[in-house]
Amino acid sequence: MQSERLPTLEDVARVAGVSRATVSRVINGIRNVDPLLHEQVWSAVDQTGYVPNRLARSLVTRRTGTVALVVSDSETHDDDPFMSRFFSDPYFGRVVGGLMSVLRPAGIQLALQMVGADGHRRLIGDLRNGQADGAVVLSLPARDPLPALLAEAAIPAVLIGRPAQPVPISYVDLDNEAGAALAAARLAAHDRRRPAIISGPADVPASVDRISGFRRAMARHGHPWVPLESGNFTQESGEQAMRALLAAHPGLDAVFVANDLMALGALLVLRDAGLRVPQDVAVVGFDDSSAAVAARPALTTVRLPLEDMAAEAARMLLARIDDPGTRVTSVIYEPTLVVRETT
Amino acid sequence: MQSERLPTLEDVARVAGVSRATVSRVINGIRNVDPLLHEQVWSAVDQTGYVPNRLARSLVTRRTGTVALVVSDSETHDDDPFMSRFFSDPYFGRVVGGLMSVLRPAGIQLALQMVGADGHRRLIGDLRNGQADGAVVLSLPARDPLPALLAEAAIPAVLIGRPAQPVPISYVDLDNEAGAALAAARLAAHDRRRPAIISGPADVPASVDRISGFRRAMARHGHPWVPLESGNFTQESGEQAMRALLAAHPGLDAVFVANDLMALGALLVLRDAGLRVPQDVAVVGFDDSSAAVAARPALTTVRLPLEDMAAEAARMLLARIDDPGTRVTSVIYEPTLVVRETT
């Protein structure tokens, strides 16, 4: 890597018999260059095997051709195993896939940035002086100061998921309330009378919305109150919640679970309890992740088009980078219900 | 982001009343600086809110503090949906998690690089002139030219998974043969007499080893030949393979499946065919991914300690970056069998 010196613009210029500036013009596709020289330069580039040095270029253009995927988790620390759990969750992969689908064709790199309780200041600093042109933020904890800091520093950024406190930053999200209502409607239509909820953490916006959406819709269908047990989006927590629910409300005949992984856990517990799904208890999940298809019985679930959302976030970010004057906007996706075997 | 100019070394120097060089020394922790000045400099840093510009620093030091995670897939193109499938596979997340566990404490960034059929040359160029200090390579296709190119360009790199052709590059891998043998032993011990294999693509080294390891071990146990059907590591392909196997060998009583996702598919098909697992047919998977625990019945599987492997790869890479003279070495992990309900 450091062995012999790599060819530079200067070298190309020498071989082509022109000045550095001319080579730069040709390479960056600026007109006003004699076709003949144009030709000469390219052949010199071939000859020398020249590749522009991105660092040097970025230093002057103030553009890196990189965006950061910031995974913010101000509540845990570096040695916390939570992070690895997060990465193996399908959620992370879907987001990366979605981002890549628009970033890659645009020739933009994705840099992964994790930031814990302390790193905020540092992150902002790095971002500001050219680590990346902008950031897509996956903000995990409820009261994360990061979105506000980003807005304040005027760093182009797009959040995936609505921030807990209103902040002047663009975001993409799903209409979680509507999604939950969809689930409720399905359950009510099949005449379930004793529904329950397994929710996510009580302080995450998405979680809150799913709960209120479900409860509100159920109220409309004549069930003013729905018991709730909350988990943390892992399969294991889903199992625990299901057990607790079963103990407290043995007669329940429907469960709305705030994500598929927890629903998977719930399914296992129901099975172990000798309850048939969907005959005895109907289950609706949320996300439509690969887990939903893999589940037995296959899970009816609210589709969260995460890949599309991430792709849209990437597009919004790119637009904002191109023109910082772009207005702060948010895109809310409409959920759909994917009916499979558990309802 | 571009609004007002960020403080530079120069600014700090002015505030502290010393020269640029001195500030640089203090910041980079070089001795030989009067404690008094030392103090003054740091307070000036605080005062100005100075953050060193990584780009400028990298340009001169030739160190970026970034390593690339290269996902190489020379056989598909940009618009191929294969990639998104890959990202949602737990495999990707586990690797990222493992890498991060050592990179993050070391203060090193991870940049995601995807490279398709054409991008090799460009990638090498970018890597050579300082996109990253080194690369961890996830090489998907069988005859990928990338490892050889990296070796030739003398770029610090570590592969995850043995390359198809021998190449002078370090790698981490699992002893796939031994893993398959473990599965075979388990099956034989439970007196299964009609085993079958669902393998991965025939040209991927890991796949080949798992097949030969299983067959060899089974031969030792008195089953000289084992029928095989191959898939592509997706759940769906697992289903297809299982169906084909069932059609061709209705009497089979054991299946060794080359990864958990395909095993999940196999399980579903067996269930639909009215076969009980493990009573009628025993199933052993490979990977010990989250899918194995989620499966019903829970999947007996060969554990692939991917997080550990990725972490080790990161450590090896870091060592090699620090001292390019480090010898090319490979670390082979020993597999273990995780017994659950399917055997």
Added chain:
DNA sequence: GGAGACTTGGAGAGCGCTTTCCAAGCGTGG
């Protein structure tokens, strides 16, 4: 045929940082 407008190439000044080289300041021993 010459002045003005336009095209095209080159010189050079940085972008923000590190690091070598040098000079000044200090203490010591002869």
Added chain:
DNA sequence: CCACGCTTGGAAAGCGCTCTCCAAGTCTCC
């Protein structure tokens, strides 16, 4: 008391690139 060696700070030369100026050359039109 002066020569010598050591410590410590500063000046300046780049790292590889872009891009603004400016000069030279070409063309057009009166």
